[in-house]
Amino acid sequence: MLVYQTDLNQAKSFLFNLFRQNATPAAQDWLSQKLTLLDTAFSEKDFYLAFSAVPRFTGKTPLQLTAASIAEADQLRTGFSPAAWTVDQLARTLLLLALPYEEKERFLKIINQLYNTADMGELVALYASLPLLPYPEAFKARAAEGIRTNIGSVFEAIALHNPYPADYLEEGAWNQLVLKTIFTGxxxxxxxxxxxxxxxxxxxxxxxxxxxxxxxxxxxxxxxxxxxxxxxxxxxxxxxxxxxxxxxxxxxxxxxxxxxxxxxxxxxxxxxxxxxxxxxxxxxxxxxxxxxxxxxxxx
Known part of the structure; x- marks a missing residue:
């Protein structure tokens, strides 16, 4: 299985530029403070609290993307497009990319804890961010799990505008994704x-x-x-x-x-x-x- 690893620094820079273009000054200040805190003195508690609190400080406005931004997203990771994302989804993805990933087991533990406790909005951010995360091969089971959801927005996050399934899903799971896309209209x-x-x-x-x-x-x-x-x-x-x-x-x-x-x-x-x-x-x-x-x- 090929591993498609996005350049994390480029991803962070691209996404934060999008955030600046779409978020209010107050939301930008809040997220910048949280990212700085996580970078200088990482705490799992601080991370979970920030991840949960995002919509209260950023709102849920749909992103406005230029053609140049859409092209840049595809250059960052072929097939990746945040065209259907919202501001809170973008902020949560930036928090995910701020996680220390050098220790693989700890990184995966934090991500899996998020999946196990996530609400609908958090699941949307988690599934849509899969093509950008470190250790992408570790999330095949999570992606297959996302196909079985009955929540439309969550299914769309994994199935549409997302290169992760095509790159990593086994044939059976991939076929179910396509069939369910048709079945759900x-x-x-x-x-x-x-x-x-x-x-x-x-x-x-x-x-x-x-x-x-x-x-x-x-x-x-x-x-x-x-x-x-x-x-x-x-x-x-x-x-x-x-x-x-x-x-x-x-x-x-x-x-x-x-x-x-x-x-x-x-x-x-x-x-x-x-x-x-x-x-x-x-x-x-x-x-x-x-x-x-x-x-x-x-x-």
Whole structure:
């Protein structure tokens, strides 16, 4: 397993600059005092108290990010984006990065204690910060645990705009993350690493889910077919033909794009029967991101 370790100094600098751009002067003073205290005379008690108290001093305003900040976040850690973060989440992540990490066991003990006692807002910060923390390989079980949560904001923190799952989750846990994202009506295009982690077992699971929906007289999101395309075989090809039989729209675009990404001769022939869609794909007028964005707008 590859270990993707973010440069902690760069991460702290980047996040604190964001905090200065988004927090009130009073919140900046409070956090600066806490970070200085932890740096000069670290105390677990002081850390836990500060971590818990954050929203009272920072508020929970959503961050306002520039395109340059979003690009810088991705350079810091490929796939990392705090675009959906709030000010308190940012402050809590800075506190996490202030923890002394030279002693691995002590560091992990503190983090695990947080997970065991965290409220909803604290869990959101913990899961979203995973790609930045030291010893990232130690949190695979925690990430898998996050997938099972019934709290929407917590699930989104681990599943969306977060590179950690794609880099570290085992295949079974990854497949459950994708399926649950669809089941809960969240957009697949916001899952980092979806294409590189697609696999035959996931394609079959998604097909089974589609058949259950169809049997109940329900529709399925056109994004469902994104991880299916590279693994089209006879049964899955019948699913794609069914999409083409539906009224023209996003389902047709999804069917065409799945065929375009397939190595199946039958799928390629099916796509050739829809030359306008094929041309639109080649012109980048149909992409999974565009399909997901359009589907989100009409959901």
């Amino acid at each position: 969240k957009p697949l295009f916001k899952i980092y690493g979806l294409d590189k982690r697609s696999n035959p077992a996931l394609a079959r699971m998604l097909s089974d889910y589609a058949h259950e929906r169809w049997a109940a007289g329900r529709t399925v999101t056109p994004e469902l077919w994104r991880p299916v395309g590279p693994f089209i075989e006879e049964r899955l090809l019948q699913d794609i033909k069914r999409l083409f039989a539906e009224p023209a729209g996003l389902q047709h675009e999804a069917a065409a794009l799945a065929c375009y990404q397939s190595n199946s001769t039958e799928a390629k022939n099916l796509l050739n029967d829809h030359p306008q869609l094929k041309q639109s794909i080649e012109n980048n007028e149909i992409t999974w991101e565009l399909i997901g964005t359009k589907n989100l707008a009409v959901s």
